[in-house]
Every structure is written in C-alpha cells, then in structure tokens.
Amino acid sequence: MNLILVDDDPDEAYILKQALTQIDEALDLIYFESGDSLLPAIKSVADKKSVVLLDLNMPHYSGIDLLKNIKKDTKLNNTPVIMYSNSSSPQDIQKCYDNGANSYVKKPQGLGDTKEFLSVLSNYWQRINKT
Numbered sequence: 001m002n003l004i005l006v007d008d009d010p011d012e013a014y015i016l017k018q019a020l021t022q023i024d025e026a027l028d029l030i031y032f033e034s035g036d037s038l039l040p041a042i043k044s045v046a047d048k049k050s051v052v053l054l055d056l057n058m059p060h061y062s063g064i065d066l067l068k069n070i071k072k073d074t075k076l077n078n079t080p081v082i083m084y085s086n087s088s089s090p091q092d093i094q095k096c097y098d099n100g101a102n103s104y105v106k107k108p109q110g111l112g113d114t115k116e117f118l119s120v121l122s123n124y125w126q127r128i129n130k131t
Helices: 010-022 036-044 063-072 091-098 110-130
Strands: 003-005 028-032 050-055 081-085 105-108
Touching: 003 010, 010 110, 028 036, 036 063, 036 110, 050 063, 063 091, 063 105, 081 091, 091 105, 091 110
Parallel strands: 003 028, 003 050, 050 081, 081 105
Antiparallel strands: none
C-alpha cells in the first residue's frame, strides 16, 4: 500500500521513514514537501491501495486546498485522505470533515507513537481494501 505523505516539514517524513523501517507493515512511503509538488504527480502515484496523509497547515496550498482538489477530481475522489496535524481545534477538525476528509489524526509524538500509528493505519486500510 502506498502512503502518500504531504508535509512541509521534512523531519516528519524522516520520522515516518524511520518508523516504517522498524515495523513489518506493507507500506511504501511517497513523500511530497508541498502541494505544488503533489498536484502534478498524484495521479501517477495514487492507486486503489493508496492513502494520502495530508498536513493541514502548509504554505501556499493549505491541506484544505489540497483536500478539495483531491476530492473534486473524479479519478482521485475515492482515495482516502487522512488529515494530519498538530492542531486539536474542533473548528479545524470539522472543516476537514466538511471538505471530505476520511479521518483526522493529531500528529504522533516520537518514534514509538509513530510506529503504533502506522501499524493501526496499515491494518485498517488493508482490511478496507480487501472488502
């Protein structure tokens, strides 16, 4: 399964990569540092077994802007999008769901929490993809 991460913080990608090397999950991380790099490439990397992990707060294209673009595209609108943020604001969370997010996750803190998050994410979406 492809895990497509869009986050302007390369440290987030590094932590996710480190966690993936330490767990036995069938996840391939594809990293984009911005919406500018994601939009031209997403159709070539997203397939029916892809999940997008999308940072809410980024410069130029916000996570909400990217979410709207993904959900309005008929080739991508069934791709699950998990909003990924340090914010726990009820308004932020509601706005994400109102615009089609499949889930909203507060960013895990540390490698242990990140490994647990990736295991849960992988198991859940692999079960969904089998049905």
